[in-house]
């Protein structure tokens with residue numbers, strides 16, 4: 234199936250400091266990058282005869298991109314906050330990112346917190362308990378990942394978000410049930426396939 238056959242589309246954003254592993258987490262989860270210029274990936278998931286397209290935005294962590302990154306999170310159904318367990322300041326940085334994202338109206342967003350680099354050769358600075366406490370304080374579910382040795386396990390935060398978001402869609406579906414949920418019926422409007430169709434239909 235192609236993106237343009239999707240029944241439901243929703244957006245997930247990864248946010249967090251530089252070099253915490255956001256890009257590696259995305260690449261580990263998706264099969265292909267569709268638009269490298271905006272750090273966007275597509276993951277298609279088929280479940281119970283429904284086809285879902287998860288658009289994943291891997292936002293740059295550098296401070297100079299903070300405004301752009303928070304702006305891009307608008308309309309997300311899910312947020313993945315990522316920090317590096319070997320650098321406490323990367324967890325502290327999430328305070329600033331959360332503040333910026335407050336204005337987006339987070340009611341329709343499910344958030345998870347990912348502590349990456351578990352069991353890294355560098356000493357662990359943020360413990361599992363620290364990470365879980367931060368997550369529960371801000372209504373997130375906590376995961377720990379290690380991309381050097383546990384790649385399958387590193388898919389869990391995305392699988393969890395998918396299940397949570399899918400659960401928000403009633404069966405049978407009625408469009409009014411999805412108002413303000415940041416879940417769209419049908420394919421994304423701006424997949425490369427859709428852009429090509431719109432372009433040629435105007436000629």
Ligand SMILES: Nc1nc2c(ncn2[C@@H]2O[C@H](COP(=O)(O)OP(=O)(O)OP(=O)(O)O)[C@@H](O)[C@H]2O)c(=O)[nH]1
Pocket residue numbers: 249250251252253254255256257258292293294295349350351353354378379380381
């Ligand atoms: N040892 C180890 N290295 C990791 C892990 N995850 C990511 N890395 C490495 O850390 C470096 C930074 O990872 P990225 O995925 O590029 O980090 P990022 O969060 O996307 O960084 P920005 O794009 O700058 O915001 C890369 O060299 C990764 O291969 C991990 O779990 N363990």
Ligand SMILES: [Mg+2]
Pocket residue numbers: 255256257291292293294
């Ligand atoms: Mg990156």
